[in-house]
Amino acid sequence: MSTCSVSVWTPVNPCGNIRVRAVPDYCQPSRCVYSRNSSRKTSAEIVSEARQSLRVQTTQRPFTPRDGHRQLFGNSSVRGDHVNRPQSTFSLDAQNFDAPDSRPGSGTRLSPLEHKPKFPGRCGTGDACKAVPKPPADPLNVKRGSAGAGVQARVRLLRTGSLPTLPPLEGNTDVTERINQGPEQKQPSAKRHPGTDHTKVHGGPHKPGPHRTASESRIMQPGVDSGVRPTHCTTGQRTELGNGDNAACPEESADSSMWNNTIGPLLQQLESVAAGGSAERLCDLCDRLHGTLAEADMLGRHCKRRSGILRTLFRLIDHNSARLNLLIAKLCLALCVSGNNLLNICKLVFQISRSESNDILFQNNSIIDLLLSVLHNEDVSTCGEALLYCVGTLKFLSGNSAILRLLLDKNCIGVAQKLIQGLHAVEEIHFTIAGHILVQLTATLRNLADHPDSRPHFVSFSVLSELCLVLRRHCQDQDICINISRIYSKLSSYSECRVALAQTPDCYRLFLELLSKHRQKQDLVVRLLFTLGNLTAKNAEARLQLFQSRGCMHTLLQVYDSYQRRDASLCTPSQTGASSPGKPPAPPASVQEDDDVLVKLVRVLANMCIHPAVGPALANDATCIQLLMETLELRSVQESEELLVNVAATINNLSFYQEQSSVLRHSQLAITKLMLKLVLSSSMDSMLEATRVYGNMSKSKDVRDFIMQNKVHQLVVTLLDSKSTEMCFSACGVLTNLALDPPNRASLSLEGAAAKLSDCLRDFGPGDWQLAGQACQALWNLIGGDSEKLLETQERETLLETLATYLDEDKALKWIENEDMRDLHGACWESEFLPVAQKLMKTLQPPDQKD
Template identity: 30%
Template sequence: MESKKDSKSIGKLRFTLQNTQNVQLPQLEHSLVGLCRRRTSAEMISEAKTFLTDVSPTTNTTTNHNQAASGMSSTNYLCFTLSNTLLLSFLVGGVRVVSTRRPITPRETGRVLYGKVTLPGRPPSAFSKILTRSNDLLGQSSTEKLIDMLKEHAGLKECTEETASHINSILTELYNRVRKNEKHFKKGFILGGLYGLVESSSAKILLAVARVVLALRVSGSNLTGACKLIFKVARSEQNDYLFYDSDLLELLIDGLGRASPLEDPEACIYGYGSIRFLTCSTVQERAELTTIKDFNRNWSEQFELPRKPSTAPNLGEGHTLQTDKQQKEFVEKLSKQDALVVRLSRHGAVQLMILHLQMLNEAGATQKLNGPPLHSLYQLSAALRALADVRQISSSLEQLENPNFNTTKIQLELACPHLVRAAEVTIGEIEVQANIVRTLSVLSEDPDCCHILTNFAGRIGMLLGPCCANFKSNQAEKLLSLISRLGYILGNIMAKYDNARIQFYHNDVAMEYLLNILEIYSKEPLTLHNSLGDTVVDVLIKMIRVLANMSVNSEVGFGLGNAQSLGNILMILLKASQQIKSIKMKQELQELTHATLGALHNLCFYQDKITSTPAHVIESKGSLQSVLSDLAAQLCSILKTNRDEVTQTEITRVLGNLTRNEKARKSFCKSKGLKLVVEILANDATRHLYDLKACTIGILVNLLGDMENRLPLIQLKGPEILLELLRDALQQHSDWFLATIISQAFWNLFIDTPHIEDVCSEVTLDELSDILAEYLDEEKILKNYNNESLPQMWEDFAIVSTDLLERLQSNYDQQSDSIVSLEASDFENDEDDVYIEGM
């Protein structure tokens, strides 16, 4: 319907047009009524196109009308003009006719253009999305514009956080485009805009620049520059978090894959140096981890071998971290470092390092390495060590929490042969060689790596040769670190693999070098050390442990007993470690004493049958076989004066093996060793020390094998002490092992004695018989074990105790026979008696 306003307008128009000429009122009125309704945009556009097509004819008509109106009056002309204007206006329908051509604006250098492809100087459309200063805005900028924006900040050093964030956003957008292989601009153009930012103090900017450079797959000096930036940031521990959620490490490995340690050594130096920094621990953490990793203690755990000293902490024990917060932070950091190591290994870092090792070894085989290639080898080996260290520590902690944990293998064992070769190639370069050997020492703790190194034990021992030759040079202090770690590697190998013990022993040259090192450093002051903290004591400990673990093998142990100077060396070390009274070195000297005693324990085990040197065997000067008597006397002297319980136990352990040799027994007893043994057993303060008590009884068993030692034992009331120990072992603890060796001591005491009653009192013999009879009652003992099978230790006790009880019983029978014969003799003589008859 028409509105009232529209009706009035039409009425006015009708009145005006009535006074005009050449206008058809009915038709015009019909058109006007149609125009008053609301039309669609499509209808309006269609009418506008129709109007624009008819503009020219209409203009000509207007001209003719002007000519015709020349004869009109002013009033009639005004009405005519008004009618034409209104008619055109209603025919168009209110559409303004404007030019669709945009105005041309001048290009402004500081104005940001929008869109990936934009015409120069084109402003944003009114219908475009309003963009903010973010990656959305940068994403619509051209690469050329991004580079120009970076160039505006060229030479930037210090900047605000907002500026750093803006530059980092630009670099991130640029990196995303480069990763998509956009080739709109050349590498040189992009690099030119990047290197203006390398002096920035912002770690984020430096890493973002390095990401873009590495994404361009550069090589040569450009690759070296990117590695330098990463190295600069990675040196600070505070920047480690920047690498955790970034693909920078993968880009770095890809970049190092395009480098050669011979042609691009600096790129390898900074690249592997960055990996080393990101995966290494701080000094404080390293000190805390020594208790967890249990360095230097590599005894071979086998029967009749030295046990680990009680001072040596087990895996996972030791000093606790200061606070729970520090422990939590340490574990979190370690887990993140371990994640980095796994990422690197999955991206082929270990294989790349091995390839570079091979290249350096091949070059070093023909020409001595020096300069940057030698330094790249240093950093490469250090990076491998850092990877192995993090992996082992993390796995150890995981296994403590979950014994069934399966660690992720990163195949570091593949690098072992090449590292051994690298150590051979770098002979003469003490620092580099020591660093390589240090890496091997860490790898030797891993079971897989140690198994591989078994085949190279002889070659590792040969590395000791140049150390002997350069002992008097100006590099003597640096040699301490190298020799110490070589000894640690060999000790780990000898602790596990018997074939390695035999192969190394039969390598005459390697054995000679090993004994030479021991002889040289045994004559040096034990207080000598270098600036790195390596000491002569540490060198001696490592080398002695190599011998201790080698002598587990019977062939090697017996053969080392006749090794020249070895006996003298061990006695010198025992004497020196007891004479120095340094509080600072107390722990080191104690460890040296225990290591020496451990080696003697193994070696003396195989010298028990040697009473005198056979005629066809020439006794080596200073060998262990030649000093057994002196050694027994020296150990007796140390046992008298030393008050350390662990040391006393270790000495008695050695004497337990040593006193099986006749010469050693005589020397020990001559030094009043029997009296010392009885005093230890009678001392209530030492009875709670089980190992000390058991070893001391073992010594007594050996000493009682000689007839001349039995009477002194009786005079010292030894039988009564042994009976008390037997009673305590059986009644209080049911200790079958201790009861067995005590019974063996009684057996040795009684075996050749014609009249036992002359050795022990009747009360002692009766009580001994009762105790043995009671605990040999199998039915009674079975009740204590709920009628289950008896332990093997009881079976061993029963064998010895049964013989002992029979020996006592036979003595009683002899006494009874003697009494009966005496009574019969008295009865026969009664006939000769004189009786006084009653008065």
């Protein structure tokens, strides 16, 4: 007898409805051996093709339930109610805001002083105390302890617009001279005299003037924000202070005119309406104010009177109108508030976004642009909490499909990528707040990944690689890990994203480390395994890289064992047996979750073993084979159908590597017995996978005897009536091997196997020449050279007529119009059908017609 080679089962060819398979070179009696056509594949070619075309398993993406309530950290967050966790609920009113947030930023940083001032020591006796200047007199009766009192005691500042040149003070005249002299004037050095009375001023006695408020007499120093600022303009190198009437520059005059004629009255209207008007009226006025400021180019921190605008806006927040507060927040962000005000504005917007009914307010509003601008420009080290609530708002809004489209159009993914890089730079110092922000940011990206137009952005901005770096640095943070795993599980279903992720260095090793570290975190484990299954589905290099990653098989099998045994106690023997009449009870939720993990994990094994360097190693891995067999034993088809189908498919792929010493080869009879419940089940998918396994393992005499003894051959013959070409092809493979034993041929004939094979050939031949060739091979072995005993005259004549028609190439391929498909069908007809059909026809012909 000739040697046996493996059976080959492959998926549907994408070019058309023809099923492309390499024809199994089953064991055949020596009398049936025929000379091969030169175009016929050798056994080595068949085995090589088999290894390249093993079936890839598919499964559904894990379901991600949407949070019922909008909050920073969901109920499943591991952060719980930790004291350092920012809150989702808080109260805000006008008192939370700082009204003096009005000083325009100069954009210039002062360099530190080089000298260190020397302070006098403790007073002793004699002249030592004379060297310390005495505090000046208080001619203006300014209250001691009030802001700016020390400066007012030294310098007498008159009302704006009537500021004369003050004579220099004795002792220390630097401040006074810098105020009174322009940059072109020389500043004479001041001579200090111990004991000098600093209340005396050269030029005669001082005549007290009228009392002034602190805001009127305060020197405008950097860092001191009064809320009322003198107008100023710069001409050449000389700076003048004035009241805006006598020494105003043209730009300042225009600003003053705009303020007096438009902006001031608008603010007065706002304050008037706020006293008893409607929120709608306030919204209209805020819109007008925003448009007026934008038209006058008075938005931003350069607006000189922004403190007055901000004070008015902050007082309106107490009206508790979502639309009004959003308009206020938009205007405040356009005025570039900072510090505590920026934080509270971000909190205010976050609070509004918590209600889905307010989503409509964000759709036709530039507030999203301003929020993205905050994320793009603000520094995490100084505005971390504000950024947290800003990203939290975007997370909520990204759950709305209409706003999701807006976020994509406004380059939200690009802004997120830049923010991630910024967080990398500061997370050593601000690790906690960076982690909180990343939770919100990755959740936002998770929502964005749902949109099909987001995939090019994820690829072009290298976000998938950036997220791998985040996983590496925050591998202990389960909230971040689960969000990123959800992103990967969504995007890895698409080829361009799989390529981008597969090109990320050490991503396989990273996923394995996370699987090992968070083995009990089911929702994380199932998504990481789903991603690995996608990466290894169509990429041979990915299969090898994953297998060669350090600790790969140890980690995968450890997870397998953990989830299989975790709920083994819940799977009673009655549950694992044949199904009882009626609908079986629903399995516990924990069993369903664990099964989901095992489905994804077994799929990874099935895809990995397609690689010719990985398959033999797995087929010889005792732990791997044992775990697969345990799954077949512990699970029932009714409760774990997808899992058992995946296990059967994995065993089928591994059966291509049955070396003499392999563990799988020594276990094939035990596996055949465990497969029996799949063959006898009511699930067509389970029956198909089990039949494929029987087709490969029935090369063993022990397996063939088990099939015949348990009447499985009767079911296999019945499967020939199936309308599924894959089911018929698998059944033909089993029958081909069963017919090797002469005692089995009679039993198969009693079941009508020959007639059904003939019908299968006639019905499916023109559309699937591989199936037609396999049916001819099964008939050839079944007849065994004595067609008269096994076929009636009418059956034999019908079969000869069918073969004669199909052996005529013009008749066999005439119905195919597409030229490319015609070439494909022609190649299959010539290599897979023609040689076997010719030999079968010679066997069926009467002796006088044979050559």
